[in-house]
Amino acid sequence: MRACDTFEIERAAVATWPTSTLLRRDGWLLRHCDRLRRRRSNSALPLGPLTDPEAAIETVERFYAERSNPTIVQVSPLEEHSELDRVLAERGYRADAPVVIMRAEREALLQACPPQGFEVLLDASPAPRWLDAVERVGGRPEPSLDRVPAPVAFATAVHRGVPVGVGMFAVSDGWCGVYGMHTAPEWRRRGVAASLVRAGAGWASAGRVFLQVETDNSVARSRYESLGFIRAHAYHYRVR
Incomplete structure (x- = not known):
């Protein structure tokens, strides 16, 4: 790279x-x-x-x-x-x-993520609907997300009106960052993440997409690779 x-x-x-x-x-x-x-x-x-x-x-x-x-x-x-x-x-x-x-190319993601049967709702801010969905799928809402500059989309995947997954997509300089992806435990490996990524990539004006995964989370890395993501680089923190 x-x-x-x-x-x-x-x-x-x-x-x-x-x-x-x-x-x-x-x-x-x-x-x-x-x-x-x-x-x-x-x-x-x-x-x-x-x-x-x-x-x-x-x-x-x-x-x-x-x-x-x-x-x-x-x-x-x-x-x-x-x-x-x-x-x-x-x-x-x-x-x-x-x-x-x-990282991945937007068009490649759209081709690799066919519709999975979930409706994905997009909010322009961390509205109560999205914050409630984060908690319902087992996540934890973070403070300060209202400071993420536009364009940003807070996504909720729903099945028959019930939240099953969430994520956040934010755009800067031709890149769309994917954050806070979380799927309800009982809905994992059923296409929720793919539906969220497809909706976020389709919404974004950016041609390229990136996300961050913990190195030891091999399951998530494998899943994102199946959607078309490839390794860009690595980092870690040094703490005094």
């Missing part, structure tokens, strides 16, 4: 996920969110190769110390930041939450 594509995905991932503070400083993208405790909203992302990783890390540590937050670095793409990863490990940062980024 081209390095420019990797950067585009990372840029789109930042743009389609909520944060309250976003600063570019000394080769980093520094993120902090006062409402959402997710790592991706409260971690530093390297913008490119760091000529002096030790000094660069001190910048990150000062930023999070000022906000009384733990220092967390998203080492992404992992394949291009082996030196940074080594230096963080030597400074006592533990590796956590390994993730694989997967």
Whole structure:
């Protein structure tokens, strides 16, 4: 995969996920969110190769110390930041939450995801209908999703009026990010995820789609591969 594509995905991932503070400083993208405790909203992302990783890390540590937050670095793409990863490990940062980024072409997804018989409802905000559906399928609504900039769609798959799956789709710079996919346990492996992806890809104006899957979730990775997603790159967090 081209390095420019990797950067585009990372840029789109930042743009389609909520944060309250976003600063570019000394080769980093520094993120902090006062409402959402997710790592991706409260971690530093390297913008490119760091000529002096030790000094660069001190910048990150000062930023999070000022906000009384733990220092967390998203080492992404992992394949291009082996030196940074080594230096963080030597400074006592533990590796956590390994993730694989997967990508697909929109048209390929639409062909690979035929209609499955589920109706998919799309909301432009995390409205009560969607929040209720998240809880009914066994998920947990997250705060701050109302800060995701438009265009964004909150999707609910229903069967005979009953929610069976949910997801969120957000667009930036020609990419559509897929987030919060969750299927009710009794409806798994019955085409719910495919229906959500088809609806989200059909709604999105973007030509390419990406999502993030935990590295050890082989079932989900296999399922997304069957829909046409391929591996783009990997990352993990380093936590002080």
